[in-house]
Amino acid sequence: MDTKDKIIGKLKHCYNCKSTNLKPKNNLITLGNKFSEIKVLECQKCGETYSSMDEAEKVRKTMHPSIINRISSLFTQNKTKSLNIFRDKLL
Numbered sequence: 854m855d856t857k858d859k860i861i862g863k864l865k866h867c868y869n870c871k872s873t874n875l876k877p878k879n880n881l882i883t884l885g886n887k888f889s890e891i892k893v894l895e896c897q898k899c900g901e902t903y904s905s906m907d908e909a910e911k912v913r914k915t916m917h918p919s920i921i922n923r924i925s926s927l928f929t930q931n932k933t934k935s936l937n938i939f940r941d942k943l944l
Contacts, residue, residue: 864903867896874898882912889915 866873874897882889889912893902918926 864894867899867901867903869901870896870899872896872898875903878902882916884916887916 864875867875875894876897878893878895880891880893880902882891891904891908891912893904893908895902
């Protein structure tokens, strides 16, 4: 199963211009200060893009998390790591 089959399934041609020249590509979606990446197939002739429902759902969950996830994130601690400047250095 190649990359095209993982993204769309059995899409063979562009529905807009009927071209069979579809290339896999990663698009960046931004909403406010949130970023998400979606895998699409882009027609090289007309620029139309196609994505799967799984990819769209993944982006939706990233951009608009459920109310349960929002509440649980309030009570969990931020897992930040402190930066040790002198680690692995000889003084």
